[in-house]
Structures are given as structure tokens and as C-alpha cells.
Amino acid sequence: MSSRTGNEPDQLELQRRLLAALSDDLSLPLLQIRTTIESLKRPGVKADLLEARTRSLASHVETGLQLVEAYRLALRASDGAQLQLEPVTISSVLNDVAQELDPYAKQYATKLEVDVTGRLSPVLANKATLSAAMQCLGASIIRAQAAQSRRKGYRVLLAAHRAPDNLITTGVFSNTEGLTDHALRSARGLVGKARQPIPALPAGSASGVLIADMLCAVMWQPLRQAAHRQLHGLATVVPVTSQLRFVG
Numbered sequence: 001m002s003s004r005t006g007n008e009p010d011q012l013e014l015q016r017r018l019l020a021a022l023s024d025d026l027s028l029p030l031l032q033i034r035t036t037i038e039s040l041k042r043p044g045v046k047a048d049l050l051e052a053r054t055r056s057l058a059s060h061v062e063t064g065l066q067l068v069e070a071y072r073l074a075l076r077a078s079d080g081a082q083l084q085l086e087p088v089t090i091s092s093v094l095n096d097v098a099q100e101l102d103p104y105a106k107q108y109a110t111k112l113e114v115d116v117t118g119r120l121s122p123v124l125a126n127k128a129t130l131s132a133a134m135q136c137l138g139a140s141i142i143r144a145q146a147a148q149s150r151r152k153g154y155r156v157l158l159a160a161h162r163a164p165d166n167l168i169t170t171g172v173f174s175n176t177e178g179l180t181d182h183a184l185r186s187a188r189g190l191v192g193k194a195r196q197p198i199p200a201l202p203a204g205s206a207s208g209v210l211i212a213d214m215l216c217a218v219m220w221q222p223l224r225q226a227a228h229r230q231l232h233g234l235a236t237v238v239p240v241t242s243q244l245r246f247v248g
Contacts, residue, residue: 030064033057059103063139066100070132070211077218083129085219087122087241090170094158097134104139108146110154112138115229117161123168123238126219130170130238133215134158137172137223137234140201140208144176147202159228163237171235173228181225184213184234209234 036053077083094114105112138158145154160170183198198206213223216236226235 033060055103056107059107062100063104066132066135067139067208067211070136070215071207073129073132074211074214074218077129077215083126083219085124085126088125088127088130089122090120090160090168090238091116093127093131094134094160094170097131097138098158100135101138101142105142105156108142108154110142110146110156112142113155113157115157115159117159117228120160120162120168121240123170124241125238129215129219133212133219133236134170134172136208136215137212140205140212141172141174141176141179141233143205144179144201145174148176155231157228157231157233159233161228166240167237168240169226169228169235169237171223171226171228171233173226173231173233173235175231176233179209179225179232179234184209184223184225 036057040050040053091114094116098112098114102112138156142154142156145156155174157173159173160168163169179198179201198209201209209223212234216222219236220239221237223234223236226233228235
């Protein structure tokens, strides 16, 4: 498990700050949902528009619910609940997360891809925790990329590749600028204090990155800046299971 330093905020304070950020982030999609519902009540709404808006509502609701569930999972882990670590196949986790995020990605004209480089051995992780972390991180980066670029087509990778010392790096990568180690370190201290603890992210996205960071930290290592196929992003590092290590 990852070690914590005495300079980091205690768990109660961290939870309070994260709850404040989560409340801010959820308020925006809830307002959007309310506005959309009001617009659908107007007479003469065309069937195709009604269907598109309904899909958009469902996508935002599902993403918000997943964010809340990830926050609850992070709270349980930070409260000392023992994580059951088991052999997990990275490609399976990333493909499942991509399937869940695909409707949300389409709302932002984003092409969501999974790219697992080479034959990777199973890693030692908690599948629910790793999945929740990648889902939160993916949703945040989808929004961040769409908010920062003027292009109409966007690309986000859920990816993994072999790292040195029998480790595997896995995370989310895109053309989003400003997601650096320094920005993340600053955000850990600013969460709950600043409206935008991560300036690179649009309103409503910071808590997703911070929850993902917290989930990764209680499992093995917190998020840090990484690169994959010339795209930059945030990733965690997990060890290969020794009993199932691939030799080749």
C-alpha cells in the first residue's frame, strides 16, 4: 500500500474538502438537467430532438451517479476498509470502463479508444476500485478536452503499457493541456478551498480527477503525469502479480 506523509491533510479534513468539491461539481450537471427538462416541456418539441435530449440526460445522470458511488468507495477505503487485492486483467477493466463511458463521450463528440500495448500480465489490484478510478478520470478528461479545444473531433485513450521493474502503467490520455504533476499536487491542497482546484479542467470536472487520485492512492500509487503514444494524461502504476507473471 502507498505510504502517507505527515504533511498531507488528515483523512477527515480530506474527506470534507473532497465533499465540498463534489458538491460543486454535481451542481452544474443538475442545473443542466433541470434546464433540459424545462425545455422539453415546451409545446411542439420535435421527436428527434426529444430523443437526443433524453439520451443526453440519461448519460449525465449515469455519470453523476457513478461519480457519487466512486466517492463513497473512496470514503470506505480511506476509513481503513481492507481492499481485497486480486489478479486483474487491465484490458478487461479498460474495455468495461470504455463501454460505460461511451454514451457520455458521444455527448462531447469524443472518440473513446482502448489501447493496451503488448501482452500484459494480470496486475494485483482491486477491480472495483481500479474501474471506478478510471471511470472518474475518463469522464473528467473527456470534458476537459472538449472544453479546451476548438476542434469538432476529440480523442481520448484508456491505455496501459509495461513500465520498468515489472510494473504496468494505466490511465487516461488525450490532448488536454495542464494536467501535470505540479497541478495535481496543488489541487490536493486546494480541494475544498478553491472553486477551480485544477485550472486545466472546466467547471464540474475537478472532483472526478481527485476521487480517482484518492482511489489509486489507497490501492497502490496516486495519479501522476504520464504519456502514451504521444498523448499526455494521468496514470497510476500497479504491480504485476508474481504468481501469474508472463515470461516471454
